Amino acid sequence: MAMRFRLGLILGFGAGFYLGSAAGRAPHEQINRTIAKLRGSNTFELATDKAKAVVDLGVERARDIVESHLPDNANGSPSYSSSR
Numbered sequence: 001m002a003m004r005f006r007l008g009l010i011l012g013f014g015a016g017f018y019l020g021s022a023a024g025r026a027p028h029e030q031i032n033r034t035i036a037k038l039r040g041s042n043t044f045e046l047a048t049d050k051a052k053a054v055v056d057l058g059v060e061r062a063r064d065i066v067e068s069h070l071p072d073n074a075n076g077s078p079s080y081s082s083s084r
Contacts, residue, residue, distance in 0.1 A: 016029055038044050 018028075
């Protein structure tokens with residue numbers, strides 16, 4: 001939990017600094033260049049792929065939990081049509 005708090009804090013400060021630096025052209029451009037370099041890195045791509053996998057897993061688990069708590073129809077199938 002402490003790690004999530006730190007990450008949120010860092011992201012919050014970063015977003016605030018980024019938005020606040022728009023008043024100064026030079027810092028804003030420097031940040032944009034740094035972000036562009038970061039987004040082009042393999043590390044960023046790997047982290048993005050892992051984050052997407054975690055979100056997809058969470059969605060699947062949530063879907064399974066919801067489906068297990070829904071009432072069944074008389075024919076034994078769920079009461080809604082699944083789009084899987």
